Amino acid sequence: MATSPDHPTPSAASAGPSPLNQLLYGHIYSASVRAVAVHRIADRLAEGARTPDELADEANLHADSLRRVLRLLAMHGLFTQDEKGAYGLTDAGRLLRSDVPGSQHGAALFITDEMLRRASYGITDVLRTGETPFATAYGRPFFEHLAATPEARDLFDAGMASLSGRVVEAVAGSYPFPDHGTVVDVGGGRGGFLRAVLTREPGLDGVLFDRPDTVGDHVLDTDELRGRWSVTGGDFFSEVPAGGDLYLLKNILHDWDDEDCLRILGAVRRAAAPGRRLLVVDAVLPDNGDAHPAVELDMIMLMVLKGRERTAAEFERLLTRSGFRLSRVLPTPSLSSIIEAEAV
Known part of the structure; x- marks a missing residue:
C-alpha cells in the first residue's frame, strides 16, 4: 500500500493495537x-x-x-x-x-468451527428479527442439527468435554457436598462432573441422567466408584429421576430461554421432595452491568441457541416460579458460580 507525507507509515511504537483494531481482527x-x-x-x-x-x-x-x-x-x-x-x-x-490435563484442543476446534462462524454472520440480522442465527443458517435448531449430524455432535461433545475439564474440579471443590445420600446429575453428559463429586465424597451415590445416546458413553465405570452409580436416559423437559437428596444442573439452564428453563426446573421440582437441594452451576453476570468474561459466552448463546447468561436476580425469579427458594450464590475459581436452592 502506497504512503505519502499526508498518510505516513506509522512507526512500531505508535502503531500499538487499539481496542477497535483488536475487535476488527x-x-x-x-x-x-x-x-x-x-x-x-x-x-x-x-x-x-x-x-x-x-x-x-x-x-x-x-x-x-x-x-x-x-x-x-x-x-x-x-x-x-x-x-x-x-x-x-x-x-x-x-x-x-491434545494430550495434557486441561487441554483446550477440543474447545478450540469447536469454537472456531464453521457452525459457529456461520452463526456469527447472522448477528447483524438478529438485531432486527430476534431469530436465532444458527437456526436461520442451518434450517433447524442447534440440538436438532447435532442429533442429525454425527460429526457435528462428536465435535460438540469433544468441545464441551474440553471446556468442562477445567471447570469440574474447581466447582466440585467449591461446595460442601454432604457425606452421604444420592446426587442426581440432570443433563450430566458423560458424567465428568458427577465423577469428580463422587470421587471427592466416598459416602455419596450418584445418578447420571441425560439423553440415552449421551449417557451410553459415560465415564463412571471406574474401580473407585464401583457400585455407587447408575445411569438413566430420558428427557429432562418431562421427567427426571425421583428420590435424590441433591440435584445438579451444570451448564444446562444457560442453553435455554426462560420458558424452557421453567420446564426443566419444574421436572426437577416434581422429582425433589421438599427440603431437598438443587445446585445450578452456571455463570452469574453482575447485576450492575460490570464487565464479566461470561458476556462473550452470552454472545454464543445469542448466535446458536435460545439461551442466555443470567444475573443472580434472574436466576432467583426462575427458581421461585418453579417451587425453589434461592439460598446463596457461591463463586468458584472458574467462570461458573454455584446457585444453591431448596425445594419448598
Missing part, C-alpha cells in the same frame, strides 16, 4: 488458532522449540506460511520465539496440546 486470530489446532502444532512442540521449517517438514505444511501464522500467535502469547527463529509453547499455548 478478531476473526483472523481465531482462524489462526484453528489452523495450528487442526495441524496439531502444539503437540509437535511437546518436546521443545522447533523451527517452522522443521515443523512444516514433519507435518507436510508450507513453511513460510506457518512461520507467519506462528509469528502472529507469538505476538498474542501462545508461542515463544528464540533468536534462531524456533518456536516454543507458552503456558497458554500448552493448552492447545
Whole structure:
C-alpha cells in the first residue's frame, strides 16, 4: 500500500493495537488458532522449540506460511520465539496440546468451527428479527442439527468435554457436598462432573441422567466408584429421576430461554421432595452491568441457541416460579458460580 507525507507509515511504537483494531481482527486470530489446532502444532512442540521449517517438514505444511501464522500467535502469547527463529509453547499455548490435563484442543476446534462462524454472520440480522442465527443458517435448531449430524455432535461433545475439564474440579471443590445420600446429575453428559463429586465424597451415590445416546458413553465405570452409580436416559423437559437428596444442573439452564428453563426446573421440582437441594452451576453476570468474561459466552448463546447468561436476580425469579427458594450464590475459581436452592 502506497504512503505519502499526508498518510505516513506509522512507526512500531505508535502503531500499538487499539481496542477497535483488536475487535476488527478478531476473526483472523481465531482462524489462526484453528489452523495450528487442526495441524496439531502444539503437540509437535511437546518436546521443545522447533523451527517452522522443521515443523512444516514433519507435518507436510508450507513453511513460510506457518512461520507467519506462528509469528502472529507469538505476538498474542501462545508461542515463544528464540533468536534462531524456533518456536516454543507458552503456558497458554500448552493448552492447545491434545494430550495434557486441561487441554483446550477440543474447545478450540469447536469454537472456531464453521457452525459457529456461520452463526456469527447472522448477528447483524438478529438485531432486527430476534431469530436465532444458527437456526436461520442451518434450517433447524442447534440440538436438532447435532442429533442429525454425527460429526457435528462428536465435535460438540469433544468441545464441551474440553471446556468442562477445567471447570469440574474447581466447582466440585467449591461446595460442601454432604457425606452421604444420592446426587442426581440432570443433563450430566458423560458424567465428568458427577465423577469428580463422587470421587471427592466416598459416602455419596450418584445418578447420571441425560439423553440415552449421551449417557451410553459415560465415564463412571471406574474401580473407585464401583457400585455407587447408575445411569438413566430420558428427557429432562418431562421427567427426571425421583428420590435424590441433591440435584445438579451444570451448564444446562444457560442453553435455554426462560420458558424452557421453567420446564426443566419444574421436572426437577416434581422429582425433589421438599427440603431437598438443587445446585445450578452456571455463570452469574453482575447485576450492575460490570464487565464479566461470561458476556462473550452470552454472545454464543445469542448466535446458536435460545439461551442466555443470567444475573443472580434472574436466576432467583426462575427458581421461585418453579417451587425453589434461592439460598446463596457461591463463586468458584472458574467462570461458573454455584446457585444453591431448596425445594419448598
